[in-house]
Amino acid sequence: MNEKLTISGAADLLATVPHLLGTQPKESFVVLTARAGALGATLRVDAPAESSPLDYAQMMTTYAANDEKATASYIIIYTDEAGEDGQFPYAAHVAALGNELATAQMPVRKVWLVTSTYWVAYGSTETNSLDTITDSNANATLTYFGSATDLDIYNPALLGNWAPRVEAPEGTEADLQAACKAWAAALDATDMPDKDTARALASAFQHKYIRDYLFRDTINTHNGSFGDVMTGKFTARPDWNRVDRAEAIAFEIMKAVPEGQRAPLLTLMGWLEWLKGHGTQADRYLKLAAEDVPAFRLAVLLRELINRGHIADVARDPDTSYKHPLI
Structure with a gap:
């Protein structure tokens, strides 16, 4: 466009x-x-x-x-x-x-x-x-052109609690590789994951070690260390269309699990919004994550980072920052 x-x-x-x-x-x-x-x-x-x-x-x-x-x-x-x-x-x-x-x-x-x-x-x-x-x-x-405001993206009552809980994988190297492959395939596809794929991904996000790798791999143009990527200290321009898709997929995956297992996905959405420079939306998702799983540590740490006024490097530079398609 x-x-x-x-x-x-x-x-x-x-x-x-x-x-x-x-x-x-x-x-x-x-x-x-x-x-x-x-x-x-x-x-x-x-x-x-x-x-x-x-x-x-x-x-x-x-x-x-x-x-x-x-x-x-x-x-x-x-x-x-x-x-x-x-x-x-x-x-x-x-x-x-x-x-x-x-x-x-x-x-x-x-x-x-x-x-x-x-x-x-x-x-x-x-x-x-x-x-x-x-x-x-x-x-x-x-x-x-499709822009909307005040969308109630996360509504636990509408998502329901009829989905059974998933079990986190053991965290072996094979588990990590399988999860990263499945996440990459979901991000590169044109449709949303089916129910079985969504639950498998939701399961992977429950494991802290695997979850962090999936976060990092969402930004496929990163050029910093793992810690730098998580704290926004990288300078390459992300594929923002891929980032938008990751948020949409995260919401779909949340439908496949009950409350109490959505915090990693809400945190992913909050983190991606923060990388875009949308601090208000980011804080909203991170707060919801910390309510879904009380004191969910990654969400708490990211909220502290945002509330101290820290802005991701990628959002500071007009050449790498997220831009509304029309503005």
Whole structure:
């Protein structure tokens, strides 16, 4: 697909944010970086609670500065909070963030406020209907080409618990080789695994040693050590179509096992979302993994990595990072 989305106004730009994040932000600050007529990185952080304006602004700017080619930025505040003394909400935080981004050579072009009932240019009294975002050319185009937001990908009630548990393999070299071969075949195929294959793969993912190799082999263009691949410290561009397929297969495999055996697959999905630069979605899947198997260690460690603001090297470089097909 060679089409490229044209953003012709504020409503178009605001419409792209949920598609970029995979979810509609709530009580959040979003910074979009920009460069030479194109959008760069998308950063979402929870709206400040007790954080001082300067601390919050410096934190967000540090994250945004990972886009080393950015020359400008946009700020969007999603909240239903009311400002004090007639001011717009989080006025001091917005001012501090604007100053910090300007200092980092990413001057703010525009700031918007989006509530649950309207959107407005920050500081303006002229409100706009949310329908202008929903009905925008950008939203229509993205939806037409298959992009969707707020998909409830994991719903245990819908997946059910009628599937019997699987047994993890012993972890022999033969087990490892068979699992890696089966996973590669599933990723290279054009259809989804049948039930028996799905259960065999689910079984392989239950073994910690084999699971880690399957994670690594999903990124078939890695050029670092095993630890580097897991922590995102590799520089080759992954086959992102293969990564997208791996996430879809992981969801299918989850249908073949009951609750309590889905954590490795949810962790895989979270890890892949993090490599794409989608920290919000990644944290959601990792949290679900740690609920499926309490304190599932790999999910806990990856969440800690994300919550410290670590960004995978592959997501920092525009030449290797995941890109929405149209944006």
